Amino acid sequence: MSLIDRLSQQFVRFPGIGARQARRFVYFLLSADKSFVDELIRNIKKAHDEVLQCAVCFRYFETQNNGGFLCTLCSDKNRDASVLLVVEKDADLDAVQKSGAHSGGYFVLNGRLPLSGEGKSFVRLPELQERLRKEAHNGLKEVVFALSANPEGDYTVLELKKALAPIAQENNLVFSTLGRGLSTGTELEYSDEDTIKSALQNRH
Amino acid sequence: MSLIDRLSQQFVRFPGIGARQARRFVYFLLSADKSFVDELIRNIKKAHDEVLQCAVCFRYFETQNNGGFLCTLCSDKNRDASVLLVVEKDADLDAVQKSGAHSGGYFVLNGRLPLSGEGKSFVRLPELQERLRKEAHNGLKEVVFALSANPEGDYTVLELKKALAPIAQENNLVFSTLGRGLSTGTELEYSDEDTIKSALQNRH
Amino acid sequence: MSLIDRLSQQFVRFPGIGARQARRFVYFLLSADKSFVDELIRNIKKAHDEVLQCAVCFRYFETQNNGGFLCTLCSDKNRDASVLLVVEKDADLDAVQKSGAHSGGYFVLNGRLPLSGEGKSFVRLPELQERLRKEAHNGLKEVVFALSANPEGDYTVLELKKALAPIAQENNLVFSTLGRGLSTGTELEYSDEDTIKSALQNRH
Amino acid sequence: MSLIDRLSQQFVRFPGIGARQARRFVYFLLSADKSFVDELIRNIKKAHDEVLQCAVCFRYFETQNNGGFLCTLCSDKNRDASVLLVVEKDADLDAVQKSGAHSGGYFVLNGRLPLSGEGKSFVRLPELQERLRKEAHNGLKEVVFALSANPEGDYTVLELKKALAPIAQENNLVFSTLGRGLSTGTELEYSDEDTIKSALQNRH
Numbered sequence: 042m043s044l045i046d047r048l049s050q051q052f053v054r055f056p057g058i059g060a061r062q063a064r065r066f067v068y069f070l071l072s073a074d075k076s077f078v079d080e081l082i083r084n085i086k087k088a089h090d091e092v093l094q095c096a097v098c099f100r101y102f103e104t105q106n107n108g109g110f111l112c113t114l115c116s117d118k119n120r121d122a123s124v125l126l127v128v129e130k131d132a133d134l135d136a137v138q139k140s141g142a143h144s145g146g147y148f149v150l151n152g153r154l155p156l157s158g159e160g161k162s163f164v165r166l167p168e169l170q171e172r173l174r175k176e177a178h179n180g181l182k183e184v185v186f187a188l189s190a191n192p193e194g195d196y197t198v199l200e201l202k203k204a205l206a207p208i209a210q211e212n213n214l215v216f217s218t219l220g221r222g223l224s225t226g227t228e229l230e231y232s233d234e235d236t237i238k239s240a241l242q243n244r245h
Numbered sequence: 246m247s248l249i250d251r252l253s254q255q256f257v258r259f260p261g262i263g264a265r266q267a268r269r270f271v272y273f274l275l276s277a278d279k280s281f282v283d284e285l286i287r288n289i290k291k292a293h294d295e296v297l298q299c300a301v302c303f304r305y306f307e308t309q310n311n312g313g314f315l316c317t318l319c320s321d322k323n324r325d326a327s328v329l330l331v332v333e334k335d336a337d338l339d340a341v342q343k344s345g346a347h348s349g350g351y352f353v354l355n356g357r358l359p360l361s362g363e364g365k366s367f368v369r370l371p372e373l374q375e376r377l378r379k380e381a382h383n384g385l386k387e388v389v390f391a392l393s394a395n396p397e398g399d400y401t402v403l404e405l406k407k408a409l410a411p412i413a414q415e416n417n418l419v420f421s422t423l424g425r426g427l428s429t430g431t432e433l434e435y436s437d438e439d440t441i442k443s444a445l446q447n448r449h
Numbered sequence: 450m451s452l453i454d455r456l457s458q459q460f461v462r463f464p465g466i467g468a469r470q471a472r473r474f475v476y477f478l479l480s481a482d483k484s485f486v487d488e489l490i491r492n493i494k495k496a497h498d499e500v501l502q503c504a505v506c507f508r509y510f511e512t513q514n515n516g517g518f519l520c521t522l523c524s525d526k527n528r529d530a531s532v533l534l535v536v537e538k539d540a541d542l543d544a545v546q547k548s549g550a551h552s553g554g555y556f557v558l559n560g561r562l563p564l565s566g567e568g569k570s571f572v573r574l575p576e577l578q579e580r581l582r583k584e585a586h587n588g589l590k591e592v593v594f595a596l597s598a599n600p601e602g603d604y605t606v607l608e609l610k611k612a613l614a615p616i617a618q619e620n621n622l623v624f625s626t627l628g629r630g631l632s633t634g635t636e637l638e639y640s641d642e643d644t645i646k647s648a649l650q651n652r653h
Numbered sequence: 654m655s656l657i658d659r660l661s662q663q664f665v666r667f668p669g670i671g672a673r674q675a676r677r678f679v680y681f682l683l684s685a686d687k688s689f690v691d692e693l694i695r696n697i698k699k700a701h702d703e704v705l706q707c708a709v710c711f712r713y714f715e716t717q718n719n720g721g722f723l724c725t726l727c728s729d730k731n732r733d734a735s736v737l738l739v740v741e742k743d744a745d746l747d748a749v750q751k752s753g754a755h756s757g758g759y760f761v762l763n764g765r766l767p768l769s770g771e772g773k774s775f776v777r778l779p780e781l782q783e784r785l786r787k788e789a790h791n792g793l794k795e796v797v798f799a800l801s802a803n804p805e806g807d808y809t810v811l812e813l814k815k816a817l818a819p820i821a822q823e824n825n826l827v828f829s830t831l832g833r834g835l836s837t838g839t840e841l842e843y844s845d846e847d848t849i850k851s852a853l854q855n856r857h
């Protein structure tokens with residue numbers, strides 16, 4: 042196989058990229074300035090070397106060469122230790138941070154549980170259990186499951202609640218999930234029954 | 246202009262129909278069975294003759310030849326008189342009814358107020374004012390504004406609240422709006438800040 | 450079933466219309482001016498009464514109350530009798546007429562043959578055979594199959610050629626099909642192999 | 654700016670990639686196996702080092718460490734020297750090669766001329782002129798402009814023909830363009846007038 046083909050096949054593994062666009066990426070790189078490509082390579086290398094996963098919340102963060110293994114959020118003593126938000130992935134955490142609506146801790150779950158029960162799951166359940174046990178002694182009161190509002194997300198929350206019930210009971214932890222209702226931009230006519238029910242229950 | 250062109254131009258005025266599809270409608274009708282077309286004409290005629298607008302909630306309903314001017318919902322004495330839901334249009338009312346989440350009264354507003362303040366509006370404000378005054382004596386306690394979760398819907402709710410404030414104060418009526426949050430099917434990553442904020446506030 | 454439901458169900462049978470849009474059509478008609486609805490009914494009725502299928506090309510046309518059964522194209526003596534264009538439906542004929550690129554006769558086939566061979570077909574093969582036999586004595590030299598550039602269209606052309614071969618041979622008729630190549634707006638990169646081959650063969 | 658942000662901004666410059674997907678690329682790389690990332694870096698580096706632009710047709714090709722500066726197509730003595738196909742970019746050349754419909758030479762133009770006449774153009778006109786002069790002595794008879802079937806493509810062909818006219822006249826070269834017609838998958842009803850005209854002219 043040619044180098045162009047091999048590189049195309051690597052780009053096909055990028056999220057949302059098909060064979061045709063992968064090939065366009067290769068031609069784009071071939072015609073790009075040497076300085077752009079050099080910097081791209083340098084940044085990818087640096088990202089793999091210098092970006093670590095936080096030992097507490099598991100999100101990716103850039104080390105400040107201070108030898109620490111905690112991200113800026115987890116090492117910030119001013120954040121509210123009583124509420125922990127469980128999200129599926131880093132991009133979800135970014136979105137919540139941008140909203141400024143949460144001042145507590147985070148935990149990146151690494152995906153959802155497959156509905157079928159089959160298939161390998163990378164969900165960090167043991168790590169979450171350990172986190173709850175530890176944080177319970179540091180003032181944790183509430184765990185908010187901020188997962189996707191779809192069947193897989195709902196199923197994952199259900200299973201997490203089951204698995205974490207003993208720890209919660211022992212430590213007086215409360216579970217909660219994000220409120221459902223009308224998302225910005227939606228019309229009643231096109232909303233499903235569950236969304237309408239939640240929107241009515243959560244009226245204010 | 247030919248008859249085919251004239252009929253096409255009428256179909257173009259149907260919601261969501263462009264010139265090409267309008268023409269396909271004409272050819273569809275030309276090749277349809279005579280019985281289908283006859284029934285279509287009969288139904289359209291009947292709809293205009295026998296479907297009335299309810300004198301109370303303004304939704305469309307079919308008369309039962311009982312001489313009444315109230316729809317089945319407004320003439321149902323078992324519905325909760327303490328809550329009134331204001332919706333933009335019939336299709337929204339249908340969606341709420343289908344959800345089974347509201348057992349009170351309805352009021353069809355007939356659209357939203359244009360953000361610019363300009364443009365003719367068909368919103369039934371005087372009729373809503375009259376309705377509130379009357380219902381206040383029949384046990385009405387809460388008016389739920391169930392409008393679209395978009396700028397125009399928010400602006401309309403704001404203006405309605407202003408215009409209805411005197412009546413509300415006089416009669417101890419409470420205003421509320423539908424809860425915002427994650428709609429079924431949405432992911433955190435793709436949600437805007439307002440939706441995330443509401444979802445966190447409405448967590449349960 | 451309610452009248453609104455029955456009318457919705459009729460609109461669902463219109464080409465490209467789903468349940469939700471059908472219902473919007475009903476509400477649109479209910480809120481429309483009486484004059485608009487009256488004219489719509491009148492036009493639909495007139496269309497069914499006054500629009501006929503041409504006895505020669507089978508396209509729909511409006512009678513001029515002259516008792517004729519031929520459309521304006523088929524009754525126009527100045528059109529080129531040597532070339533006959535076979536199209537699938539009226540809208541295709543309209544598109545060709547608008548291009549001004551064909552000055553001969555037309556024949557509306559009424560659809561394509563299903564690839565599976567199964568399923569009822571409404572293709573007017575006997576009528577086309579009769580047409581060719583007649584026109585062959587009036588100077589017809591070429592039959593152009595102007596069908597869709599897709600597998601069903603290609604299959605239909607193949608079957609028509611087989612079925613019409615004896616008549617063609619007997620009367621020295623030539624068969625042809627529309628040229629393939631780049632349609633306006635297409636790029637080479639996104640074109641399939643057949644289109645590129647045809648575009649190269651038809652280069653000029 | 655953080656490393657994650659900087660890398661995201663580089664991916665945004667990839668063709669067809671927005672800010673959100675760029676960020677997903679970064680998280681994808683962070684969570685990818687080290688071996689995948691190492692190979693990606695190695696391949697990108699190799700591509701820039703070992704993939705050259707052919708000195709004759711300007712397409713990208715991988716050197717075989719034989720010291721040559723010609724791609725496999727340009728160094729193949731069996732290809733037809735009488736026809737030269739001018740394409741906009743490598744991906745177009747790939748598409749033509751895959752169709753197997755062209756056995757002659759290629760020239761990668763590097764884009765199209767902007768319709769406005771403004772804007773920097775990277776079109777290789779001087780190189781094409783030189784190529785035609787040389788090839789004319791090696792049996793070249795026809796130059797096929799295989800550009801996009803859109804206004805910019807048509808305009809570029811027009812300008813190229815003007816600029817190359819003296820060389821063509823001097824050397825008895827013929828110019829041609831790809832045939833227009835129905836692309837695979839298109840229906841007559843949705844085709845523009847030019848496409849229908851071409852399809853009728855190119856009927857066979």
